[in-house]
């Protein structure tokens with residue numbers, strides 16, 4: 001059964017998984033989740049990922065959220081001998097794990113507009129093939145910046161931007 005990725009078109013976590021799938025040459029079906037419409041907030045979506053976050057990988061009935069966990073799973077299960085993204089040698093692997101942890105704990109959590117634009121402009125020059133995957137997403141981001149969606153109707157368990165009304 002072919003892998004299925006539930007992804008959002010402009011989400012860095014979704015894009016990193018799509019880029020890894022391409023680099024590792026792993027076939028998959030892409031399902032775009034409409035973030036603005038709150039498609040990830042439905043009970044059906046929560047069955048796949050109780051965190052109600054995008055992306056989610058589906059592998060023959062096995063569902064996995066958290067992009068770093070997905071990246072590690074893809075390498076471990078589908079390209080275990082490949083040194084391309086996830087080396088076997090413990091210290092080299094530890095460095096990769098460190099970067100993934102750093103991204104989750106610090107970098108992505110504190111990312112600023114300056115960092116985004118610096119990174120994207122270099123990445124675009126250095127990796128034109130991978131950039132193509134992100135290109136449309138950048139157009140959407142520019143559109144969203146100009147026309148921010150109203151997400152106040154979402155009731156999110158994690159992100160403080162979604163204000164959960166407490167019962168009195």
Ligand SMILES: N[C@@H](CCC(=O)N[C@@H](CS)C(=O)NCC(=O)O)C(=O)O
Pocket residue numbers: 008010011012013014040052053054055065066067068104156159
């Ligand atoms: N740590 C997660 C973060 C994923 C994440 O934040 N995804 C965003 C979309 S880019 C999301 O689903 N947010 C849910 C929300 O804001 O309601 C990962 O790396 O997969």
